[in-house]
Amino acid sequence: MLRIGTWRSPASVDVIACGWHDDGPGPLGTGIKLIYDMSGPAPHLPGLKVGALVARSTEEIAELLVQGMDVVLTAPGGCPAAPVVAAGIWHYGWTRHDRGALAGATVAGLALAAQPGPCVVEIWRDGRSSLDGDVTAAAVRADLADRFAGGRYRTPEVTVPLESVRLSQVAPSRVRIALAAAI
Template sequence: MLRIGCFKGWAGFASVDVLAAEWSVLSMELLAACLAARVRLLVDAAGTPRARCAETVKRIGGRAAYVSDGPARARPLAEALTRRMDVVVTGPVEEAAPAAAGIWHYGWRPGRLQELAGAAAAGLVLAESPTPLVVELLRDGTSTISKPDDAPGEVRAEEVRACLTGTFTTPDIVVDLAAVRVSQTGHDRVRLEPPTGRRPPPREQRQMLIIDGAAYEVRV
């Protein structure tokens, strides 16, 4: 199981493998704690120059990469994690974080349509929640949405379902969100079982991943 967290300024963070956060609320203490615990960070620069964020990470001993411009996309982020980066700096990252983590950790290829659909649905829930959540992501794309101990709010099936309406399209997958099965499995625990997604229309978009001053072109 892979645990992906979302830090939203709460005074603490759960035990996770990957943490999505905004640079403006990411203290140096938390950054150092994540590096020490080997928690990979996907960071939204949020107006701060991305290269500056990466340099800050390097100054405290971490390995950092950044996407030169454009929105957060799963495959460039996964490529950076595969290259053993501790921190990857990009744009708003919560939607893409579960897919990026799954591609990196489980090795999902583009044809893994159910797995990618599940990660996309979980990413939407992360992005739309005003409070910190944790996604427990399985290899088959099934996930459980929970929250850190003592974090504010509740995790309830009806609120999670409200995040999943219409059709969601990413560079990796098209998901009919109404077909995602949502169930309450315990206190502050909601399970998402994804449908098989569809391939998105063909596209030739690429992003530049910058690592130690070198630029790597990654297909989105």
């Protein structure tokens, strides 16, 4: 499972942290990757591999993660779902043929980006996800509707129709996100 969270406060850098826990065969794999929006100066993080390039797309973020960077710097103004989709590409090895997973991660990334405070999204291999924080299904639906121009959200990887997004409140602070059909 892949867990991705944000910290947002006036005194902090906007950062997405990708944590993962592999439960497959072989040795246990856990860790953290950081993805920073470079609207300000680059943070000094001694001991971590920081990408020299500023990533401008989902593919560039994923490529830097695949190359082993601990910290990826991103250009401001890109797709708000890009860090989440890129983390899924890196972690699960998704390709353009994994449309359902990419679409699910896109919706999860948009939902995560819309949250005003700290929040965490969990992504499974098939693109299903859950959003944890101060969230309700109704508020997440409203946030997503604002981003889906004409009822669709388009990325270079997928186009997601809003009517395919299924949200369910599974706990007071947890919303499950799924797609009704393959995209």
